Amino acid sequence: MNLAIKRVLNAAGFDAQSFASGEELLRAGVASTAGCLVIDLRLPGRSGFDLVERLAERRSFLPVVFITAHDEPENREYAAKAGAVAYLAKPFDGKSLIDAVNRALHSP
Secondary structure, eight states, X not given: OOHHHHHHHHHXXXXXXXXXXXXXXXHHTGGGTOXXXXXXXXXXXXXXXXXXXXXXXXTOOOOEEEEESSOOHHXXXXXXXXXXXXXXXXXXXXXXXXXXXXXXXTOO
16 A cells, blocks of 8 residues: 555544555554455555455455556456455545445445
8 A cells, every 4th residue: 555545544534554565464464453455456576466365365354445557357357256345446536445445344
């Protein structure tokens, strides 16, 4: 998650944290305490989809909001199959992000 996205979420009252890569998130061990994840499809190292698969292997099934600057039909299909709560193509506005995170936090 980039700093602008973190700022928007923090300004909306969320306790958002940012990680430089999926590996950094995994090492931090926050998946057990997070309410949801906002994951860019293109991350350094593994992709956002790979990160979700790694989390599933660890039995961590958090609600996910995928974001991307590379909106392609196959990405949308994969996000839907992965159970994403939302899929936002950049550029998106802060309200769309906040609405998606609220849906993720209140999803069953």
